[in-house]
Amino acid sequence: MTTPQYLTACEVRLIDCANGAVEYLVVDYQDAQHSNITADPVSISLGTYSTPGVWHAADFVQSNGAVWKIRAGLLIGAALTYPAGTYWVWLKVTNSPSVLPRRVDTMLVEIT
Numbered sequence: 001m002t003t004p005q006y007l008t009a010c011e012v013r014l015i016d017c018a019n020g021a022v023e024y025l026v027v028d029y030q031d032a033q034h035s036n037i038t039a040d041p042v043s044i045s046l047g048t049y050s051t052p053g054v055w056h057a058a059d060f061v062q063s064n065g066a067v068w069k070i071r072a073g074l075l076i077g078a079a080l081t082y083p084a085g086t087y088w089v090w091l092k093v094t095n096s097p098s099v100l101p102r103r104v105d106t107m108l109v110e111i112t
Helices: none
Strands: 012-015 023-030 042-047 060-064 066-076 085-095 098-111
Touching (some): 023 098
Parallel strands (some): 012 098
Antiparallel strands (some): 023 066, 042 085, 060 066, 085 098
């Protein structure tokens, strides 16, 4: 997949996994209904525009201000590797009874 030309450098996260590099992919999320999501399980996936890939539990989840804002991270390049390419980032927050999978708009990851 080719990176869309209308995206800027701030919307594409470059992760260089060459030579055994290891980096965190960090995603910020804010619940639109202002539910307390600070203790909810979070999963991150890299997939296509319309379909998430395999879900992986976030390696860390932190409060990012108010209780409805979180920052989650996924360690890429150690035990979790992806082939070189460009992927859309997906996030899933399990706020019982709802599960909220969604594509993180304007966030692409390019793995080299």
